[in-house]
Amino acid sequence: MKVKDGPLSDLRVIELGHVIAAPMCGALLSDFGAEVIKIERPGQGDMLRVLSARAKDGVGVWWKTLARNKRLVALDWKTDEGREVLRRLIENAQVLIENFRPGVLERAGLAPEVMHEWNPDLVIVRISGYGQTGPRSSWPGFGRAGEAMSGLAHMTGFADNAPMHPGFPAADSTTGLMAAYGAMMALHAVHNGSARGQVVDLAIFEPLLRLIDYHVPTRTGAGLPVDRNGLQAPNAYAPAGVFRAGDGKWVTVSAGSAATGRRLLEAAGGQEWAEQPQFQSLDGFADHTEEIVDRLGAFVAQHDAQKAIDIFKSHDAVAAMVYDVDDILADPQIAARGDIVGVEGDDTRVVGPVPKLDKTPGRLRWLGRGELGADSRAVLEELGFDPEQIAALVDKGTVGEPDS
Template sequence: MSTKNGPLSDVRVIEMGHVIAAPMCGALLSDFGADVIKIERPGQGDMLRVLSARAKDGVGVWWKTLARNKRLVALDWKSAEGREVLRRLVENAQILIENFRPGVLERAGLAPEVLHEWNPDLVIVRISGYGQTGPRASWPGFGRAGEAMSGLAHMTGFADNAPMHPGFPAADSTTGLMAAYGAMMALHAVQSGSARGQVVDLAIFEPLLRLIDYHVPTRTGAGLPVDRNGLQAPNSYAPAGVFRAKDGKWITISAGSAATGRRLLEAAGGAEWAAQPQFQTLEGFTKDMDEIVERIGAFIALHDAQDAIDIFQAHDAVAAMVYDVDDILADPHIAARGDIVGVEGDDTKVVGPVPKLDKTPGRLRWLGRSALGADSRSVLEEFGFDSGQIAALINKGTVGAPDS
C-alpha cells in the first residue's frame, strides 16, 4: 500500500462510487489511513469533478475534498479485460463501495455472489436510493428524495409555508457517514471471525430516518404529530429560536431542560421572571412559549451579538453566533481544534478528519487531483501487471492514464 499512516492503514478499499454518498464514505475511511482506490470510467470520470465551483487551478473544490487521500484509477470494468483487472483489485481488498442503481452490478456479472467468489471476506457496501429490496428498489433516487422520505423536509421550515430542504446534501452526506460505520462493523465481524464478507445495504433515506429518530416514537408513543415549527424546538418542548441582534448578526439559543431554560430566561429577563412557578417543568415553558420568544428576541435586539452572547454565557445559558463560512475560517476555537486543514502549495482548505483520535489521528495527505487515472499505472504495477500488459490495456481503452 502507499501509506502506513492511521488506524486503517491495513485496509484497502475499492470505491466504485460516484457523486456524493459513496465518495463520502471512501473519504471518511481514507482520512484514517485506508488505501482507497477510486475507480472512474476512462474518458469520463466522476460527475463530482464538475459539480462545484472551481479552485484557482481549475479543479472542482468538491472533488478536491471528496477525492482526498485517494488513488485514482480509470478502468472500464464492464469489459472482459477490465473485469480481470477489477478481480485482481478485489482479491486484494477488504471493502468495496458502490452506489449504482440496484441491478447495475448484476447485469455486468458482478453480483455480490461473484465478488464473494473472488474474495469471500470482502465487505460490499451498496448504497442506493431505496435499498436493494422492497417495492421501490428499482426506482432512481437522489439525496433530496431521501430528505423527503425520511421526514426531514416535512419537519423543516415554517408551519404556514412549504417544506424545506437543508442547505447541504444532508441525505447523501449522512449516508456516506452511515456507510463507513456499516463497513467498519462488517469488517470487525470478518476480523473477529464471527462472519465472513457480507453486504451492507443502505438506502439514502435511512440514515436521516435513523438520526432524526424521535419523530416515529413521538407519533406512535405519544400520539403527537411532528410538523414544521419554524425556528422553535420540535413540538415547542423547550425554548429555542434564532434572533437578530442590534448589529445585524444572528444568534441561536436553545435549552434541553427546565433548568437550562430558566438560565435563558434569567439572562434575558432577570431572576424574577425565571423563578416563576410554571418554569419548573418543561410543560410550563410550552404554555408560555410565545411570550418567551418575544421577550428573548427583544432582549437580543437591544444588544450587539457578542455582547448578548457574553450575557448568556455569564448565566451559563446556551447561545451561539450563527456563522457564515468566513466566521468559521476566522474562529480561534475552530483553529485551535485543527478543524480546517490544507496541503502545501494549494490555497484550497477543507474540513479535517473527524473525530479526533489521540493516538492514531486522521490526516489529510493530499487533495483530490485533476488527472483522470492519475494512479492507474502505479496501481496496476503494484498489483502485478507488467509494463507491456499496462500499455496494452491503455491502448485498448480499458484503462485510462495521463498522457495515454
C-alpha cells in the first residue's frame, strides 16, 4: 500500500495529530502522493473515529475522509520501546505533524531539538490553540475559540443578534490547510539550501485572522468598525443578499461595483430604477440598502429560483442557487470537475483533491479504514524490525494491530 505516485510521493509524513486540524493537514498532503503514517494510541485510536455519523460498514464518515490515503500505526510512543519506533520513523521522514498542547512533546522527551538530532532536515508542524509562544500558549485551544478570536464570529450574523459560528469547523479546517502550506514552504527551504529542518508554529486562530484580512486594515487605516451586517458583508457598499424564491429555494446575489450593482437593479426593477442618480456611485447604494434589499427580495419571491437566476444572468448580474448537499451531489459542473470521488466497493463519497494539477493531479487511493493499527506490522517491517521484535512490542501493548 506504500505510495508510489503523485507530486509528493517522495515525502514521508508522520502524523501525531488527532481530531481535525492536524489530520486535515495530513490528508491534504496525502491527496498528492505523500506517504502519511498516522500514529494512534493502541486500544483507543483517534477520537475522530467516533465524532460523526457511521457509514453502512460502521466506520465514521468523517474518519473515512480525514484518514484517507493514510497508513495506520497504533503506537504508544511515550514508552521507551515506542520512542525507539518513533525515532526510526522520524529518521526516515521529511515532515512530522502534531497538534498537542504546547509542552506535551517536551515532557515526553520529544522536543524539536531532540527530533532534529535524529533528523536535522525534519520539518515539524506544530498546531496548537494559541501557538508555542505568548502568554496564552499553555491554554487549551479549540476551533470555536479560534473562530471567536480571529473576528469571524463577531462579523457573522445580524447586527441585532448574537455573533454566529459557521456551520463547519472553519478554524480547524483552515488551520489544516495553512499547516500544509507551511510544511511546503519549509520543505522548499530545505531543498534550496536556505534552511535545514525547522518548526512551523501555527495557532488555530491565525489562519482565519489572515484569511479575513481586511478587518484589521479597515479599523486601523480607515478608522471604521467591522461589525455584523446580516446577509451582507461588513461595511458593504454594493448590494448583496440572500432571498427565498417562489419554489422555496434560496438565491444569493452580490455586486462588487456600482456598474455590477446597476445590473442587479435592472434585472429586478427595470432600467429606469437602475439609472436613477443615486445609483451612479457606491455611496448611493449604501444609502439605499433597505430599499434595494426589499425590491430584490420581492423580485426573487415572484419566480422559481432557477428562473430568477436566469433573469439575473441575462443582465450579466451575479446570482447563484444556495446549495444543500443534495444539490452539490447532483450538480453537473461539480461532476465535470471531478470534485466528488469515491472508491470501488464503498458507497461513501468524499470531496476530491483540490487544486487541480494538470500533469500531476491528486488522487483518492483509499478511504480511512476502521482497523486500528492496520499497517503497524508492515511499517515496522520496513523500519527493520524482525517478526520476533514486532511480536514482543505487540505483547507489551506498545504496538497495536487489528484485533490485538
